[in-house]
Amino acid sequence: MPIMLRTVPAAIFLILAVFPAFAQPPASSSWVQGLHSRARLISGETEGGRHLAGIEIALDSGYKTYWRTPGDSGLPPRFDWAGSENVADVEIRWPAPSRHEDPGGVSYVYEDSVVLPVLVTPKEAGKPVTLALSADYGICKDICIPAHAEMKATLSGKGPHQADIAKALAEVPRPQALGAKSEIAVESIERVAQDQPTFRVTVRAPAGTKPALFPEAPENWYLSASEPDDANRVTVTVEDRPKEASGPVPVRLTLVAGGKAIETQVSLDAGQQPR
Known part of the structure; x- marks a missing residue:
């Protein structure tokens, strides 16, 4: 019995060290694969009491996704943050789009990939934020196709994607x-x-x-x-x-x-x- 008492704490410590994901969700979500696209949440640093995060959407070659206003055709993206924890407010910033014209009309799009910066205000400062996103967005090559992704990440102010988020923020119209x-x-x-x-x-x-x-x-x-x-x-x-x-x-x-x-x-x- 004394041997078991000495080894149980060591086993627990080993499990937590090898599987830290059991303690909290990762700082960035895994890619969620969709039709001709994939999406994930990425996290950055903390500025002015707000956490910086981003919605990253990567597209197959030749495909596009839509700006907040899609133009003549297409689907505007819709984001639902209802499952988030310790979140008081979420603000999305939109990098400038491109104008795309085809027989279907003029649309306002992102091509190849895009990072949409997200500014998150926590309810309680200093505590981790769990950001949960249910995303619906459109992708298009010849016709528009709806895509859906469920993502979750923990924001602690020490995320690994600050450079990507800062680059996207620099592309937001002033x-x-x-x-x-x-x-x-x-x-x-x-x-x-x-x-x-x-x-x-x-x-x-x-x-x-x-x-x-x-x-x-x-x-x-x-x-x-x-x-x-x-x-x-x-x-x-x-x-x-x-x-x-x-x-x-x-x-x-x-x-x-x-x-x-x-x-x-x-x-x-x-x-x-x-x-």
Whole structure:
């Protein structure tokens, strides 16, 4: 009996040392394989009391996934954090997308792979955060296919993917006022005709670059944007809107050019006149 009393603690110590995953979930989730894609949660450091994490989606060659606003077609991603522990708030930051045009229309996409930075505020500072994510997203080559993944990771502020998350954060459009004197800017917006819900947006971009404008309005509104003309003017059209809609209606214009991205907030008044 004395021998057993001496060896049991040693056995427990050996089990915990060899299988630390029993103590807590890993700092990053394993890849979840889906059709032509895979996804995982990654973790970084702690900044300003918030944990940095990321949703990483890798795609098979030739496939795309969609930005928060998919464009003419596609599925906007949906993220459910209901199973998380010690989480007060989750904020997703969106790196700038690319404009993709095919016979189905214009879509706003990420190609090859993307990391969506996630800023997590804990309920109790100093304690580990368990981040649980149920993710639904679309992937596309010729047609759009829904994908689903369930992921879980523990955030302690010492995650191994800080560099990847920081790189993605650097690609998030920065807020900028209308008409800002900057190398890349939304210079002005004006109504094309009083009887048409169409606007002309003039943008500034570095010489030799081709700007892309991504307009967004509230849920159930749909805005389309043309490619810029030779004077860097983009035509934005209100294709659909709720019948009961009235102003002012917030509109976010994301501009991407030359590897840089900004976003400018404007609004439409009761007569759909831009302000």
